[in-house]
Amino acid sequence: MSESVRVRIAPSPTGFAHLGTASTALYNVLFARQKKGTFVLRIDDTDLERNRPEFEDLIYESLRWLALEWDEGPDKRGPYEPYRQSERLDIYKQEAARLINDGKAYRCYCTPEELEAERKQAQLEKRPYKYSRRCLTNPPEGRMVFAVRFNVPGGEVVFTDMVRGEMKFDADLIGDFIIVKSDGYPTYQFASPVDDSLMKMTHVIRGEEHLSNTPYQLMLIDALGYERPVAYAHMPLILAPDGAKLSKRKHPESNLMLFKDQGYLPEALINYLALLGWNPGTAQEIFTHDELLQTFSFERVQHAGARFDWEKLNWINGEYIRKLADEELARRLQPFVPNLDPATIERAIPPLKTRMHKLAQAVDYLDYLWTDPAPPALDAATAERVRAAINVLKDVPWEPEAIEAVLEGAVEESGVGKGKFYTPLRDIVTGKKVSLPIHYTLALLPKEVAMHRLQRATNPPD
């Protein structure tokens, strides 16, 4: 038996917590738990320009909301601390120095302008660009500011991808890339493999955008004398409805906290995310966490990116809402209707349950309970029917069943259909054309309030 599995996610705190982070985290958690391994959260905050500490908290909050808990991380103890890259700068400096000493990396004094010129020239000559290695072969004199470049050995880089099988890259096409920026911070391409190695990651599960980065990192791992991870897994990207990659900048709707705020259940989002890019090969669509653990495998993950489909998410979320026990649904609904007391929410659940695909919709059905809709104008015949309703409602026990019974009777008496009879009542009580069934609509309101609204509508102040 080999060493136990260790995997990680390494989000960077450069904005809200992203849907893609949740997706990657899910696959990591699934794999870690299947293998009884360890799931690590590392914060890749080496982008001095864009990092903000509050974004780090958003990552914690979002991941915890989804119940994707990590075993080691910046806010926990662990054998490989610290788990925040900005606190590991000495390590990268030391490793970079080691590479320089070994002749495997070198200082580069080129300015951004000079590099840009090199690139332009290459483009002009229609030749694939690779850094000229000027600072390796003929470094300029008298400059102080430098970055560190990796002396790319070239050759063929081969590795195993659990999704796509054996991958082969020609590293001769890769130019010497920067591993330490002139501000002293490591680049992702450097810090990531260093930490993965030092933190003893056995598998690297991440988004497909990193597939082409893998040879860069593998060469570094080799040069540093580390052991390579046993395998990688590059997961299909989540695409926006228009087919473009879901990005933070272009797609603010990929903000995880927004899902929470709209009333998506975390377990439903997880279920949908699991199905995006993976399928069990059966017709099953709804999975408990345990079922996911049992059935998930990298052999069945998709190779192509998948568009995020809100309609399907809504359906799955509705399925989860309907499956929730009434008390549990009431509990989860509370934050969405803070004006209502728990008893009222609980009474609203039975008719409400089948009508929501996300919890925030409860507001549309229930806001008449804490607002006072303006009474509509009624013609004489309608007013007469409303009075008939008031009449039968007056002495009835204020329960949905009883209300329904007497109202049915009144409808019978009136000679018009239920639709014609109930629509004005609905309008008067809620101010809307859509509501819960009329007897529930009435029963949820205190009797005096309901009666007052009906009465007021039949006696307009003049």
Added chain:
RNA sequence: GGCCCCGUCGUCUAGCGGCCUAGGACGCAGCCCUCUCAAGGCUGAGAUCGCGGGUUCGAAUCCCGCCGGGGCUACCA
């Protein structure tokens, strides 16, 4: 430009040479139920499997080319 990944109904997908007159799910349409809106039940429309060549008795499934999409190629991650 170079390298890499990918390409089946609108969307997510099943399919790994004959069981496919291409199956399922979401969405959509119709009907039933029904006081509105949902939920639920039933029925239906919807994919010449990106295109063109091969291989084969036989291809969505194998091979080649092309086209299309995405990713990487940054002193972003």
